[in-house]
Amino acid sequence: MNQNKPLRSTVGKKVIMAVSGIFLMLFLIVHLGGNLTMFAGSDLFNSYAHHLEGLGPLLWVAEAGLLAIFLFHVISAFQVVAEKKRARTDRYAVTASKGGPSKVTAASKSMIYTGIILLLFIPAHIWMFKFNGGEPHPVTEVHGTEMKDLYASVAEAFANPVVAFGYAAVMFLLGMHLRHGFWSSLQSLGAMAPKCSPLIYTVGFIFALLLAGGFLVLPLYFYFTQIGGAA
Amino acid sequence: MKFTIKMWRQEGPEIPGSFVEYSIDNVLPEMSFLEMLDNLNEEIIGRGEEPVAFDSDCREGICGMCGLVINGMAHGPKRACTTCELRMREFPDGAVITVEPFRAKGFPVIKDLVVDRGAFDRIIAAGGYVSVNTGSAPDGNAIPISKDIAEKAMDAAACIGCGACVAACPNASASLFTSAKISQLALLPQGHAERKQRALRMVEQMDREVFGNCSNHAECEAACPKSISIDNIARMRREYMKAMR
Ligand code: HEM
């Protein structure tokens, strides 16, 4: 059966989850790096985005690749959850963790829920910023070059408390996804030696904190610096 | 000591079960959980009712026959302990204790607390053996194996196949069991000849038995009476990936 299709096995599916998850995390690191240029002012961020768009076909290929990786991750996620549902149809009346080496946490138990929130969030996020909600982008000039003023769009969006705090909340959930996901992806690939497993679990926590924290401060920064209309 | 037991009763495989409450008095703290159940069964039989069916054999933590989910934990609250070795002093006097069978599609209930763990036998039969002739028992140091490797193989071989890993897993995955059986052979030279087909076939059989996938919750390691590490699951995945090529 799956001897001919090893990627369809439980182990194979987790390899797909892990590899796609790692690529998504790498993408998020680059994405965050770009976002943080906003703290260095609007010009740097706008020209960074401008250069990125200037890559043209190269960018489209990267975007298509990212979409494919994302879809692999999402499809395998729903398969894993379906397998889990099928494997225990009669539920326990009482469940409790035995603690100790157990890594059952709110994060590990809610992977599919934090995942689904991300699945709903990401298209909305792309629509909001990449397509500016369907409106033409505001335009600015940096060192004599005319370009989209994405900084202004971001600042405007996060002046709205619902948007700013909504974003911050989703980024917190992303942090939870990565709190279990970072370590889990390495374990899924068997890239774990007994001695470093506790270390990697801790590194996973710090990674989740830094990455989600980095994304989380931006909307709050823009909201709080613009209270009362000051940009 | 005195306890109230919320006991899962189920007459047969396809018959829906439910909880029945029993009270038991005169329990000694040094009694094992199974001795407490024996006493309770005596009382139940005395009343002319059907006793509670549960599995056990050695009652000293080595055979892997016993296994109950006690207060939501496979083999009860104590770590590195089988149900037969669990003592009643682990529970506060007067406690209400919920007792359920191992619940998994791959472990169908036969009666009350007894489940069919034949799926584990079929996983072993799929590849958990060495079929090439390894000769008679070799001289003590004829095959050099480092202490470190010998210890790892031994730790994996400590698995008694009780199924607590499946019972405790939020996904009802059999990964810890299967990985321990793959590891104990993959680590040693005698197991190398068949390591690829072993990894492929045992994982395939595990999937066929309708166990869930592994989400790396590590609850299995916490529930395992032999404290078998999920590092074995990492090894199983490495073995499988090597065999895929
Ligand atoms: C930017 C977005 C995302 C990143 C960086 C990410 C990252 C990860 C990583 C690294 C893992 C661990 C993989 C493993 O256990 O081997 C993981 C697991 C998981 N992800 Fe995502 N993910 C993202 C989006 C999503 C989305 C949209 C879903 C939608 C349903 C999702 C659902 C899941 C689930 C259910 C798991 C756990 C799989 C299991 O239980 O074994 N993720 N994710």
Ligand code: FES
């Ligand atoms: S009865 Fe043998 S391990 Fe418990």
